Amino acid sequence: MQIRRHCVLIARKRHNAIFSSLPIGSLTLSRLPTVSFWHFLPPLLLLGGGLLVCALSGLNAFFGSLFDVLPTLLLLLGGAFCLVYGRQRELLLLLILYLLYFVLDEQLDYFREQGHVRADAALVFHLSCLLLPLLYGLFALWRERTHLAQDLVARFAVLFAVGIVAMALARRYPQELERWLSLVRWPGLYADWMTLMQLAYPAFLIAGMALLAQYLRVPRPLHAAQCVGLVGLFWMLPNTFIQPNALQVISSLSMLMIIVGVAHEAYQMAFRDELTGLPGRRALNERLQRLGRNYVIAMADVDHFKKFNDSHGHDVGDQVLRLVAGQLRKVGGGGKAYRYGGEEFTLVFTGKTLEQCLPYLEAVRQALEQYPIQLRNRAQRPGDDRQGRQMRAGTCASSVSVTMSMGVAECTDVRLTPEEVIKAADKALYSAKSAGRNCIRSHGQRRGAMRVSPQVS
Numbered sequence: 525m526q527i528r529r530h531c532v533l534i535a536r537k538r539h540n541a542i543f544s545s546l547p548i549g550s551l552t553l554s555r556l557p558t559v560s561f562w563h564f565l566p567p568l569l570l571l572g573g574g575l576l577v578c579a580l581s582g583l584n585a586f587f588g589s590l591f592d593v594l595p596t597l598l599l600l601l602g603g604a605f606c607l608v609y610g611r612q613r614e615l616l617l618l619l620i621l622y623l624l625y626f627v628l629d630e631q632l633d634y635f636r637e638q639g640h641v642r643a644d645a646a647l648v649f650h651l652s653c654l655l656l657p658l659l660y661g662l663f664a665l666w667r668e669r670t671h672l673a674q675d676l677v678a679r680f681a682v683l684f685a686v687g688i689v690a691m692a693l694a695r696r697y698p699q700e701l702e703r704w705l706s707l708v709r710w711p712g713l714y715a716d717w718m719t720l721m722q723l724a725y726p727a728f729l730i731a732g733m734a735l736l737a738q739y740l741r742v743p744r745p746l747h748a749a750q751c752v753g754l755v756g757l758f759w760m761l762p763n764t765f766i767q768p769n770a771l772q773v774i775s776s777l778s779m780l781m782i783i784v785g786v787a788h789e790a791y792q793m794a795f796r797d798e799l800t801g802l803p804g805r806r807a808l809n810e811r812l813q814r815l816g817r818n819y820v821i822a823m824a825d826v827d828h829f830k831k832f833n834d835s836h837g838h839d840v841g842d843q844v845l846r847l848v849a850g851q852l853r854k855v856g857g858g859g860k861a862y863r864y865g866g867e868e869f870t871l872v873f874t875g876k877t878l879e880q881c882l883p884y885l886e887a888v889r890q891a892l893e894q895y896p897i898q899l900r901n902r903a904q905r906p907g908d909d910r911q912g913r914q915m916r917a918g919t920c921a922s923s924v925s926v927t928m929s930m931g932v933a934e935c936t937d938v939r940l941t942p943e944e945v946i947k948a949a950d951k952a953l954y955s956a957k958s959a960g961r962n963c964i965r966s967h968g969q970r971r972g973a974m975r976v977s978p979q980v981s
């Protein structure tokens with residue numbers, strides 16, 4: 525790695541935007557944005573599918589019976605899954621959704637059989653509309669603690685206490701409670717479309733904003749699923765007695781969103797490298813099993829990374845690895861980047877020759893070399909954007925650049941295994957390091973380090 529310290533006038537907008545100042549000791553470095561549309565895609569697809577099913581006039585016998593048992597099935601299977609993997613938060617969310625389904629389904633059954641609602645239907649419905657967003661929000665925001673058993677007991681205790689108090693009040697003061705719940709407190713804020721009791725709207729709003737804030741602070745598939753789930757429940761409640769399948773379908777799908785969120789995160793844990801967000805070694809091993817006949821593998825290693833760690837600290841080193849991963853992720857030519865381990869990365873190209881891949885690798889190498897990493901002192905951070913612009917234009921900032929060496933090998937013989945190709949790429953990487961670093965060397969190349977101009981077609 526070649527470290528250059530010099531005064532820089534930061535002209536590149538992209539650079540400024542990306543350096544969103546993550547404090548690391550006395551330094552600040554970039555935090556790559558991690559909010560992703562893909563986190564929302566599975567729950568949105570489930571919600572869309574659910575709304576479509578609800579819009580159909582009636583489900584056939586098979587789907588009717590399926591949705592009748594689905595909430596119970598999801599609670600049992602999803603609950604067992606969450607319990608085994610210590611996901612108490614999700615377990616309790618499933619339980620809350622199931623309890624809501626159970627309570628309202630009893631009312632619906634009575635309504636269908638008798639042709640009129642039960643005497644306590646309004647009270648039960650209003651209570652559900654108030655308690656659901658509050659409990660869902662509370663339990664979704666309640667972070668898991670280290671002591672799993674204590675955590676689980678605390679959650680059950682809170683749920684139990686709320687349930688007991690609500691039931692006691694409903695039994696002891698049914699009319700007063702119903703009147704209190706259905707009161708229009710803010711007539712000026714009342715609109716025709718508001719078919720739920722008025723208190724439910726601020727409860728949903730607060731829960732929704734808190735869940736969104738949680739997602740923005742920690743963007744995770746599960747947090748996205750919780751947000752979309754709340755939207756589904758907000759749609760479901762006013763339609764419970766109007767749309768025949770709304771309760772079963774949306775309750776089931778909200779539970780499924782939580783389970784899919786847990787499964788999505790479990791997959792990410794197994795196959796994604798947490799630090800860089802790139803697919804990890806396990807994902808690479810899977811990919812190696814189905815590479816076909818023609819492929820190229822490049823091993824890339826950050827130069828003098830130990831020195832960088834020693835001079836700037838491990839945390840800054842971590843940020844640099846993220847930045848390197850961000851550049852590698854952009855490699856063209858259909859290449860896919862993986863974190864091999866430590867400061868080593870692997871790039872895999874399929875259906876291409878080594879000559880075809882080299883310009884893409886060279887483009888990445890150059891992009892990284894030319895990318896200034898600005899190290900700022902936290903104490904000198906500007907108070908606002910204007911001040912920041914002035915400071916960037918007028919002061920000296922400490923800037924370093926990171927370089928990497930690469931070794932490339934190609935599968936030319938069907939008898940070669942991917943592991944042998946990786947070994948060959950590793951040898952070429954070693955040659956690139958010996959040749960002075962910050963260059964690309966391909967397997968079989970005898971002398972000198974290869975530098976090719978990035979004529980990417």
Ligand SMILES: Nc1nc2c(ncn2[C@@H]2O[C@H](COP(=O)(O)OP(=O)(O)OP(=O)(O)O)[C@@H](O)[C@H]2O)c(=O)[nH]1
Nearest residue numbers: 525825826827828829830831833838841842866867
């Ligand atoms: N910050 C940080 N450092 C890491 C991580 N993984 C490995 N390292 C460090 O990477 C460094 C690798 O050092 P070396 O293998 O000696 O390689 P190098 O200093 O890059 O030297 P050359 O490869 O010869 O250019 C070690 O100091 C490791 O501690 C990580 O996830 N984060």
